[in-house]
Amino acid sequence: MTNDPALLVHRYLEGSLEEAESAEFNVRVRNDPDFRALLARMSFDEVVLRELIGPAESQPAAAPRPAPAGRWHWMATRGSVAAAAALLVAIAALLVFSGRGAGLATVVSGRLAVDGIEATRASEGSRVTVIGDKPAVVRFRDGVTAEFSPATEAVLNDGSVEVVRGIAGFTGTLRVVTPLGRVDVRGGALRTECEPDFVKLTLTGGAADFDRTGLVTSLADGASRDFRRERVGKGNKAWVEYSRRLAEARLTLLQAAAKAGGPAFSVEFDVEEKRLTWEVKFAKGTQEGELKVDAADGSIVEDDLSPEDCSALVKGIPLADAVATALREAPGSRAVSAEFKIRQNRLIARTVVVAGERLLRITVDGLTGDVIDRCVEDDDD
Amino acid sequence: MEGVEERNVREETLVTNIIRHKRVIEGMITALIGDASTAEDLFQEVAVIMTRKREEVDEDCRFVAWGRTIAANVVRDYRKSRARRRVQFLDDASLEVVAAEFEKDDAGWEERCHALRRCTETLPARDRQILQRRYHEEESAEEVAASLSMSRGALDTMLYRIRKALQLCVEGRLRQSEAP
Numbered sequence: 001m002t003n004d005p006a007l008l009v010h011r012y013l014e015g016s017l018e019e020a021e022s023a024e025f026n027v028r029v030r031n032d033p034d035f036r037a038l039l040a041r042m043s044f045d046e047v048v049l050r051e052l053i054g055p056a057e058s059q060p061a062a063a064p065r066p067a068p069a070g071r072w073h074w075m076a077t078r079g080s081v082a083a084a085a086a087l088l089v090a091i092a093a094l095l096v097f098s099g100r101g102a103g104l105a106t107v108v109s110g111r112l113a114v115d116g117i118e119a120t121r122a123s124e125g126s127r128v129t130v131i132g133d134k135p136a137v138v139r140f141r142d143g144v145t146a147e148f149s150p151a152t153e154a155v156l157n158d159g160s161v162e163v164v165r166g167i168a169g170f171t172g173t174l175r176v177v178t179p180l181g182r183v184d185v186r187g188g189a190l191r192t193e194c195e196p197d198f199v200k201l202t203l204t205g206g207a208a209d210f211d212r213t214g215l216v217t218s219l220a221d222g223a224s225r226d227f228r229r230e231r232v233g234k235g236n237k238a239w240v241e242y243s244r245r246l247a248e249a250r251l252t253l254l255q256a257a258a259k260a261g262g263p264a265f266s267v268e269f270d271v272e273e274k275r276l277t278w279e280v281k282f283a284k285g286t287q288e289g290e291l292k293v294d295a296a297d298g299s300i301v302e303d304d305l306s307p308e309d310c311s312a313l314v315k316g317i318p319l320a321d322a323v324a325t326a327l328r329e330a331p332g333s334r335a336v337s338a339e340f341k342i343r344q345n346r347l348i349a350r351t352v353v354v355a356g357e358r359l360l361r362i363t364v365d366g367l368t369g370d371v372i373d374r375c376v377e378d379d380d381d
Numbered sequence: 382m383e384g385v386e387e388r389n390v391r392e393e394t395l396v397t398n399i400i401r402h403k404r405v406i407e408g409m410i411t412a413l414i415g416d417a418s419t420a421e422d423l424f425q426e427v428a429v430i431m432t433r434k435r436e437e438v439d440e441d442c443r444f445v446a447w448g449r450t451i452a453a454n455v456v457r458d459y460r461k462s463r464a465r466r467r468v469q470f471l472d473d474a475s476l477e478v479v480a481a482e483f484e485k486d487d488a489g490w491e492e493r494c495h496a497l498r499r500c501t502e503t504l505p506a507r508d509r510q511i512l513q514r515r516y517h518e519e520e521s522a523e524e525v526a527a528s529l530s531m532s533r534g535a536l537d538t539m540l541y542r543i544r545k546a547l548q549l550c551v552e553g554r555l556r557q558s559e560a561p
Contacts, residue, residue, distance in 0.1 A: 006548065010541045012415045014522065029475040040482040041493070044408035045547065046417040048494050050516045051404075052501050053509070104422070123422040141418070141521060 005035050009042045105146075105156055110136030112148070122156050129153045130166075144172035163194045173206075180227050184209045188221065199227045245271050246334055246354055249278075249295035253335040254320055256280055256293045259300065265313035268337040269295070277301060283314045313340040315347065316366035322349035325369055326362035330355040340366055348372065395435050398444045399428050405490050406448045409483040413456045413471060423459060427452050449480050492555060500550035508543045515540065 008025055011017045017025060028035040105122045111131035114122045122128055122138070130136045130148045138146045138156075148154060152166025160175035160182075161168070169191045170176060176183040176192055178199045183190065188206020192199065201210060202224040210217040210227070219225065246269055256278030257264040266281040276295035281288060288310040292302035323338050333355035340349050347366030352359060363373040406427060410420040430451050453476060471479060504512070514525045526536040 006545055007541060010544055011537075013411070013417065014537060014540065015415060016522075016537060026472045026475055029471060029479060036479055036482050039412050039479060040408065042544070042548070043412035043417075044404065044483075044490060044493065045497055045544070045551070046411050047404050047407045047420070048497050049501070049512065049547075050417055050421070052498055053512045053516045123425065124419070143521070143524065 005032075005038055006042070009035075009039050012039070013042065013046055104158060105138045105140045108137040108139050108145070110134050110148075112136045112138065124156070124158050126156050127153065127164075128156060140172075140174075142172070142174075144170065144174045146170050163192050165194050165196065167191070167193050182211050183219075184211070197228060201225050201227070245269075245276055246336060249276050251278065251293065251295045251298050253278065253338060254323055255298070256291075256295070257282075257319055257338075259293050259298065260289065260291055262289060263314040264319045265310060265340040266338070267319065267335075268339070275301070281310070283310050286311055312342060313347070316340065317349070317364075317369045319349065321369055322364050322366070323351050325364050325371060326351035326353050326360075329353075329362050329371060329374055330360050333360065395431065399431060402445055402448060403428075404494060405445060405483050406452055408490075409449060409480055410452050410456060412479050412482070413453070413476060414459065415471075419459075423452070423455050426455050430455070443484070445484050449484060453477070453480050489555065492558065493551060496551045496554035496558075497547065499554060500547050503550065504543070504547075508539075508546075511536075511539060512543065 005028065008017070008021060008028070011021060012025055029039065104124050104126070107120045107122075111118060111134075112122070113119070113129045113131050114126045115128075118131060128136075128138075128148070130150050130152050133150050135150065136148050138148070140146070140156075142159070146154075146161060147169040149167035152168055153164040154166070154168060155162040155164065160177060161170065162177035164179070168176075169189060170185060171189045173186055176185060176190060178192060178194050178201075179196050180199045183192070183201060185203075185208045186206055188208070189204045190206075190208055191202040191204075193201075201208070201219060203219045203221060205221050207221070208219040210219060210225070217225065249269065253267050253269070257267045257280055260280050260282035262282040262284040264280050264282040266279075268279045270277045270279055270292075278291075278293045278295055280291040280293060282291070283289070284305065286309050288306045288308040290302070290304040290306070291300055293299070294301050319338055319340065322340075323335050326335065326338070327333055330353050333353035336352045336354055336359070338349065338351040340347060342348075348363055349366050350361060350363045352361050354360075360374065362371060364371050403424065407417075407420050407424040410423050410427070411417045414420060414423070427448065431448065434451070456476070501509070501512075511525065511529070514520050514528070515522070520528075522533055522536055522540075526533045529536065531539075
């Protein structure tokens with residue numbers, strides 16, 4: 001560890017402080033006014049140096065550096081300050097869009113719009129889209145390169161890129177966020193083809209893991225895989241995750257419903273961070289009871305009562321009958337959720353079951369128990 | 382109600398102040414997060430917030446103090462967004478005291494900037510080349526070190542030596558200018 005305060009600040013600005021030095025640095029900042037003044041001076045110098053140091057050796061150091069294309073240079077506008085009021089809105093836009101000094105990524109070839117305006121550099125959090133019919137190549141400050149095909153849209157972050165839609169290729173070590181999950185790439189070249197409900201990944205060299213809500217697929221050199229979205233209601237939890245976690249539950253939906261102190265009208269499997277639970281809603285007189293039951297041991301995790309009148313939801317067939325009908329429709333399946341609803345003045349019971357690798361939604365008439373609808377679950381209903 | 386002319390004057394003053402104090406506020410952000418490159422990005426956010434909140438600043442308000450408040454909030458948001466990453470930061474207790482350092486009227490930032498400009502002219506070609514690679518090209522220290530066939534440690538030492546030399550040069554020039 002160094003006793004030289006200037007060296008300590010230098011390392012802070014270079015991002016190379018060791019842990020013990022970091023603690024020492026903070027102590028000095030708090031207790032030593034001279035050290036704080038030194039930090040302020042060296043930080044200020046750092047900013048000025050970045051302005052002063054120009055690109056070409058032949059250019060005199062004191063000469064104002066011309067603003068590179070796509071960047072807006074503050075100092076170049078000094079002379080026009082008196083007339084700058086009308087430019088205020090433009091300043092805000094330029095500050096955001098021009099990427100002046102934005103250190104995250106530089107456009108190497110092709111044309112790119114950064115947050116809607118064509119620019120040659122992009123800052124953290126920028127949303128970029130390719131302009132024209134040629135690909136755009138971007139180089140990140142950590143050495144990663146990305147090639148975006150025409151019409152591709154992505155959000156650039158430090159160490160990760162979110163591909164919203166389109167085709168993008170990456171070389172290096174980074175995280176690529178796709179509409180269906182994230183890919184942690186360790187070297188090699190990854191090609192991603194992304195649509196809201198579809199992702200295709202092709203890896204050349206290196207290795208990568210595709211994490212889809214906890215379900216990880218490892219990709220090796222030469223692998224090419226397609227993934228499609230199939231979702232279960234209320235959120236974006238991948239159905240595969242539900243399927244996998246439901247198999248871990250010892251308690252079935254109907255066993256959880258039996259824990260209620262009245263007729264159940266809604267039971268739903270829930271994957272929490274450290275626990276699998278069944279959320280059971282039931283009628284208790286004219287009030288609504290709510291239980292959260294641990295799916296592993298059947299213990300009651302939460303027990304609540306609210307004054308909402310839910311009596312209309314328990315006037316039809318028992319929930320167990322609706323579930324039994326659904327399970328008969330898909331032999332060998334397990335129920336994920338069952339819920340009574342009133343739709344267009346009609347009482348219905350909607351049950352979602354996992355059958356093999358498919359998630360099915362079976363809707364029955366809440367009064368007669370007749371099957372009304374049977375389909376693959378794919379929306380956020 | 383504010384007239385068009387008054388509003389134009391206010392906006393012109395704001396633009397002038399943003400330009401005038403840009404380096405100080407950006408320097409403040411650099412000191413708070415230890416990364417001049419990211420500080421440039423965050424300054425853009427600060428400037429945009431200033432244009433949105435321009436009604437808040439009046440003639441009695443000290444611009445740098447106002448900017449300091451906005452910058453500190455932007456830095457706090459940035460720190461929150463990076464809380465899970467292993468990024469070295471000043472601790473919370475130090476944030477305010479460091480930001481306050483930039484409000485001192487006697488700091489002589491303009492003079493310091495002028496002196497630094499002169500001092501960079503005297504840098505040896507190799508030192509200047511290293512700074513160009515580091516600042517203008519924004520190459521990582523590892524990339525610069527590799528291209529110069531030196532270790533990261535050796536480059537770090539060289540960068541420190543350059544910074545130290547510039548610092549001494551600047552202090553010397555400032556002392557000269559203060560001398561009667």
